[in-house]
Amino acid sequence: MSSISKKFINEPLEGGGSGHEPYAAGYVGRGMLTAAVSGDVFASLPSRHRIDRGSILFIINYTGDRLNFGLAAERYLAAGHHVKMISIADDVAIESLSNTVERRGLAAAVLIIKVGLWDKKCNHGYHIV
Helix, strand or coil: CCCCCHHHCCCEEEEEEECCCCHHHHHECCCCECEEEEEEECCCCCHHHCCCCCCEEEECCCHHHHHHHHHHHHHHHHCCCCCEEEECCCCCCCCCCCCCCCCCCCCHHHHHHHHHHHHHHCCCCCCCC
């Protein structure tokens, strides 16, 4: 899949590599994500496979996903569209609070996605998340 359909304009998307869990697919549905994009096992999707439409991207803070979703978001912004990327990094096993690179997104992902979607529904512009 090289792009997301135009019907997803201004909709929440999530994704990343598959492997331990292609977890985002379980969050697609009414009141949740519009789409989830999964890559190969233990591999982040290339940035060209990210978005043509969408307003918010949730990622669980894997380095490859941050890089590739970030590149896709930059391309989307450069084309004059609005996008917000939220990196979920609630891993408390990493002792240093300043070490954001190694902190993964874990249990808080579903809560952050739900709050983000509520934020969107209430037209807060994703400022709460």
